Amino acid sequence: xxxxxxxxxxxxxxxxxxxxxxxxxxxxxxxxxxxxxxxxxxxxxxxxxxxxxxxxxxxxxxxxxxxxxxxxxxxxxxxxxxxxxxxxxxxxxxxxxxxxxxxxxxxxxxxxxxxxxxxxxxxxxxxxxxxxxxxxxxxxxxxxxxxxxxxxxxxxxxxxxxxxxxxxxxxxxxxxxxxxxxxxxxxxxxxxxxxxxxxxxxxxxxxxxxxxxxxxxxxxxxxxxxxxxxxxxxxxxxxxxxxxxxxxxxxxxxxxxxxxxxxxxxxxxxxxxxxxxxxxxxxxxxxxxxxxxxxxxxxxxxxxxxxxxxxxxxxxxxxxxxxxxxxxxxxxxxxxxxxxxxxxxxxxxxxxxxxxxxxxxxxxxxxxxxxxxxxxxxxxxxxxxxxxxxxxxxxxxxxxxxxxxxxxxxxxxxxxxxxxxxxxxxxxxxxxxxxxxxxxxxxxxxxxxxxxxxxxxxxxxxxxxxxxxxxxxxxxxxxxxxxxx
Amino acid sequence: xxxxxxxxxxxxxxxxxxxxxxxxxxxxxxxxxxxxxxxxxxxxxxxxxxxxxxxxxxxxxxxxxxxxxxxxxxxxxxxxxxxxxxxxxxxxxxxxxxxxxxxxxxxxxxxxxxxxxxxxxxxxxxxxxxxxxxxxxxxxxxxxxxxxxxxxxxxxxxxxxxxxxxxxxxxxxxxxxxxxxxxxxxxxxxxxxxxxxxxxxxxxxxxxxxxxxxxxxxxxxxxxxxxxxxxxxxxxxxxxxxxxxxxxxxxxxxxxxxxxxxxxxxxxxxxxxxxxxxxxxxxxxxxxxxxxxxxxxxxxxxxxxxxxxxxxxxxxxxxxxxxxxxxxxxxxxxxxxxxxxxxxxxxxxxxxxxxxxxxxxxxxxxxxxxxxxxxxxxxxxxxxxxxxxxxxxxxxxxxxxxxxxxxxxxxxxxxxxxxxxxxxxxxxxxxxxxxxxxxxxxxxxxxxxxxxxxxxxxxxxxxxxxxxxxxxxxxxxxxxxx
Numbered sequence: 001x002x003x004x005x006x007x008x009x010x011x012x013x014x015x016x017x018x019x020x021x022x023x024x025x026x027x028x029x030x031x032x033x034x035x036x037x038x039x040x041x042x043x044x045x046x047x048x049x050x051x052x053x054x055x056x057x058x059x060x061x062x063x064x065x066x067x068x069x070x071x072x073x074x075x076x077x078x079x080x081x082x083x084x085x086x087x088x089x090x091x092x093x094x095x096x097x098x099x100x101x102x103x104x105x106x107x108x109x110x111x112x113x114x115x116x117x118x119x120x121x122x123x124x125x126x127x128x129x130x131x132x133x134x135x136x137x138x139x140x141x142x143x144x145x146x147x148x149x150x151x152x153x154x155x156x157x158x159x160x161x162x163x164x165x166x167x168x169x170x171x172x173x174x175x176x177x178x179x180x181x182x183x184x185x186x187x188x189x190x191x192x193x194x195x196x197x198x199x200x201x202x203x204x205x206x207x208x209x210x211x212x213x214x215x216x217x218x219x220x221x222x223x224x225x226x227x228x229x230x231x232x233x234x235x236x237x238x239x240x241x242x243x244x245x246x247x248x249x250x251x252x253x254x255x256x257x258x259x260x261x262x263x264x265x266x267x268x269x270x271x272x273x274x275x276x277x278x279x280x281x282x283x284x285x286x287x288x289x290x291x292x293x294x295x296x297x298x299x300x301x302x303x304x305x306x307x308x309x310x311x312x313x314x315x316x317x318x319x320x321x322x323x324x325x326x327x328x329x330x331x332x333x334x335x336x337x338x339x340x341x342x343x344x345x346x347x348x349x350x351x352x353x354x355x356x357x358x359x360x361x362x363x364x365x366x367x368x369x370x371x372x373x374x375x376x377x378x379x380x381x382x383x384x385x386x387x388x389x390x391x392x393x394x395x396x397x398x399x400x401x402x403x404x405x406x407x408x409x410x411x412x413x414x415x416x417x418x419x420x421x422x423x424x425x426x427x428x429x430x431x432x433x434x435x436x437x438x439x440x441x442x443x444x445x446x447x448x449x450x451x452x453x454x455x456x457x458x459x460x461x462x463x464x465x466x467x468x469x470x471x472x473x474x475x476x477x478x479x480x481x482x483x484x485x
Numbered sequence: 486x487x488x489x490x491x492x493x494x495x496x497x498x499x500x501x502x503x504x505x506x507x508x509x510x511x512x513x514x515x516x517x518x519x520x521x522x523x524x525x526x527x528x529x530x531x532x533x534x535x536x537x538x539x540x541x542x543x544x545x546x547x548x549x550x551x552x553x554x555x556x557x558x559x560x561x562x563x564x565x566x567x568x569x570x571x572x573x574x575x576x577x578x579x580x581x582x583x584x585x586x587x588x589x590x591x592x593x594x595x596x597x598x599x600x601x602x603x604x605x606x607x608x609x610x611x612x613x614x615x616x617x618x619x620x621x622x623x624x625x626x627x628x629x630x631x632x633x634x635x636x637x638x639x640x641x642x643x644x645x646x647x648x649x650x651x652x653x654x655x656x657x658x659x660x661x662x663x664x665x666x667x668x669x670x671x672x673x674x675x676x677x678x679x680x681x682x683x684x685x686x687x688x689x690x691x692x693x694x695x696x697x698x699x700x701x702x703x704x705x706x707x708x709x710x711x712x713x714x715x716x717x718x719x720x721x722x723x724x725x726x727x728x729x730x731x732x733x734x735x736x737x738x739x740x741x742x743x744x745x746x747x748x749x750x751x752x753x754x755x756x757x758x759x760x761x762x763x764x765x766x767x768x769x770x771x772x773x774x775x776x777x778x779x780x781x782x783x784x785x786x787x788x789x790x791x792x793x794x795x796x797x798x799x800x801x802x803x804x805x806x807x808x809x810x811x812x813x814x815x816x817x818x819x820x821x822x823x824x825x826x827x828x829x830x831x832x833x834x835x836x837x838x839x840x841x842x843x844x845x846x847x848x849x850x851x852x853x854x855x856x857x858x859x860x861x862x863x864x865x866x867x868x869x870x871x872x873x874x875x876x877x878x879x880x881x882x883x884x885x886x887x888x889x890x891x892x893x894x895x896x897x898x899x900x901x902x903x904x905x906x907x908x909x910x911x912x913x914x915x916x917x918x919x920x921x922x923x924x925x926x927x928x929x930x931x932x933x934x935x936x937x938x939x940x941x942x943x944x945x946x947x948x949x950x951x952x953x954x955x956x957x958x959x960x961x962x963x964x965x966x967x
Binding site for chain 2: 078079080086088093096098099100102197198199200201202204205206232233234235236312313315316319320321322324325326336337340360363364365368372
């Protein structure tokens with residue numbers, strides 16, 4: 001096996017047994033990227049020189065100090081990295097080099113992880129296919145004609161294509177779980193407030209959360225231990241003890257109570273996707289879990305509420321891109337208002353503009369109550385639905401997405417169809433809950449994902465349930481055939 | 486002004502809260518630094534940056550609220566006020582919309598001995614914007630520069646009820662508000678530095694009409710004088726417009742200091758839709774009652790209490806008490822004088838007179854004044870002891886103010902010692918009487934004015950150093966005797 005194919009635990013073992021050097025690992029990963037990324041196009045910025053330099057500078061004693069010392073990773077390109085451009089895959093920030101590291105980037109650096117580059121995404125995380133990147137679309141490693149999902153499509157594809165053992169993304173309405181499902185990898189979105197958002201360019205601040213793409217659940221738990229925890233720089237991060245997530249890597253789920261909401265298995269969700277998850281639920285029963293059907297009655301209102309709240313927040317969050325202090329500026333304008341308009345017209349893509357307009361409208365005087373306020377009430381009802389279920393159950397299971405990966409270009413001109421991709425993931429963001437997508441089988445050769453949702457701050461149960469399933473199935477071991485060396 | 490109309494005024498005051506650091510980041514709030522040297526990615530609105538509320542700013546806002554007799558909210562929140570402007574880095578200002586930290590307060594103003602209560606609708610916290618620097622003025626400048634030093638400075642916006650009825654009342658309100666904020670330690674309240682800013686809402690209505698007239702909002706009022714003049718101008722403008730059958734337009738106007746007029750900026754139709762919504766980056770703020778109670782208990786003496794004390798303890802007239810409590814520094818100076826010297830009225834006279842005159846003339850803060858209480862009270866003692874006259878003391882004061890010298894030193898240097906010795910003075914007086922028999926005749930015939938001539942002659946002969954009281958009594962005695 002090549003080093004680039006290995007997960008974090010395996011790579012750590014190699015280093016500990018001195019069967020591989022950090023330099024060899026980084027070189028292997030970079031070789032893999034050169035080999036496949038011309039087709040996958042997951043990376044927007046590669047930082048080879050620094051990665052190799054850092055690999056060579058790492059001292060032996062430092063290897064023992066960091067939990068991912070010497071191990072490569074990559075970040076979605078809206079996580080700010082000091083001295084390395086952070087574009088949000090927008091013309092607006094094409095040349096933007098932050099003078100700071102996001103808290104999550106700093107935490108990975110502190111563990112001596114090695115950043116190899118920045119990953120493609122839908123512009124400002126708005127989209128479900130990574131086709132709205134201002135630079136180029138990313139291709140699904142399982143079928144290069146298909147999208148990897150989005151908005152963290154680059155992160156999912158990079159892990160699926162063995163370009164990095166893990167990557168970080170963000171999830172506002174499904175942007176980690178949906179691409180994880182489309183690309184057949186593990187994708188975890190922690191509870192809102194669990195991971196610092198400081199230095200992560202905001203799309204919708206009350207929904208955004210940083211999370212992990214990995215090859216398996218154990219690696220995910222390991223990275224969770226690093227990125228989770230209170231950050232005094234983020235007022236929405238919660239000051240509470242973070243458990244050791246690797247302690248949940250147990251296959252014992254006897255007596256675990258699992259709910260599956262009937263609304264998540266209805267029309268609009270492909271039959272095959274439903275069947276794969278129903279089969280997974282059977283597996284859970286075999287493993288001693290108690291499985292019951294439940295109802296989340298307000299599910300159908302989640303998507304419309306989301307498409308009010310997220311664009312409303314985005315309309316304010318993206319207003320700072322005005323050409324005054326950084327980012328793209330139009331120098332032809334006659335006056336400052338003109339400069340604002342022309343810079344923004346040139347800097348933002350169509351989908352970003354659409355959402356800014358939607359959000360601006362929803363917050364406008366005279367419409368606020370009918371749209372934004374109503375959406376907040378719906379959000380409360382959706383939270384209540386979940387709270388009700390979690391009185392009796394430990395986790396909720398559903399398909400992650402209604403379909404498997406669709407073809408490039410197939411939905412990019414139909415925003416409403418594209419928005420339907422989020423229908424099963426959006427409610428979880430509205431309620432601020434943790435969710436994970438794990439591979440649960442294949443439909444016509446394409447991976448399908450199973451979504452597991454738990455109570456706030458109970459990521460432990462997610463990891464336990466996901467791990468038990470993974471250890472009793474082999475889906476995560478099947479790899480796309482991009483061709484080896 | 487046309488007496489058929491009543492003017493109605495409400496003020497919106499922005500006071501910079503006196504914190505060492507900004508409201509959502511740890512940059513310094515010090516005034517006057519080089520442009521863009523007190524900025525960081527947070528207060529310059531960089532991508533991914535998040536606000537963290539400065540607890541000290543909340544504490545000071547609560548104190549200010551308590552000093553203004555406000556209710557302090559148990560729960561308040563922060564909202565985003567959206568608009569584009571180059572000095573507003575995030576293109577939204579973090580403010581408080583429907584749940585302000587303070588509401589339903591009041592303060593009392595003194596109108597020629599009569600107290601009037603002015604309601605305070607609300608006081609909310611917000612962050613300040615940066616400022617633009619133009620070459621010349623905003624319309625003709627080829628480019629503008631942005632200075633973000635001020636961006637993120639904590640402000641308290643204090644909104645009054647439309648309770649004021651004249652420019653003088655508005656001024657009295659602003660002066661009182663300023664004193665209260667100063668005494669509470671909430672703000673520096675320096676209008677010229679912009680740490681206290683005021684907008685006035687002005688409308689007029691025929692006497693007796695219940696409904697308020699259409700109001701205009703006047704901005705750019707940078708001094709108490711500008712506030713008064715602008716209100717007077719605007720009320721007159723509105724009255725004339727109504728008399729001419731024109732409708733008043735609800736609009737924002739600016740005070741043109743040069744031309745001494747208000748000019749329209751934008752009408753209601755052009756007004757921004759700020760699209761307020763709760764800032765998702767800041768959780769709602771819960772304020773513990775114990776904290777508020779503690780801050781209330783720790784409040785320092787406020788102007789009303791201080792005035793009461795000066796009147797009761799020293800028997801000062803209300804006017805004196807009001808002036809002496811305009812700023813805590815002024816009051817402290819007074820109190821220090823009174824710990825060294827016991828004639829309160831005399832101290833008050835000198836503070837309101839010479840001291841205020843010179844401080845204003847040279848634009849000096851009282852704590853920078855070279856004459857400390859110990860020196861002033863020594864000067865007053867020299868008068869009391871008859872060493873120098875009150876008139877001489879004024880000259881000594883001027884010298885002390887300029888040089889910081891002790892009064893005794895100045896008196897000595899100038900050879901200013903008063904001549905009170907009767908025999909010396911009598912010698913002079915007798916000589917003058919002898920040399921001016923005609924004037925003596927006039928006086929004895931009842932020409933009172935002639936007396937002044939003799940005083941003047943004595944002063945001339947002594948270069949102003951004769952003790953006037955002694956001269957007076959000696960002259961009277963000598964002139965009537967023959």
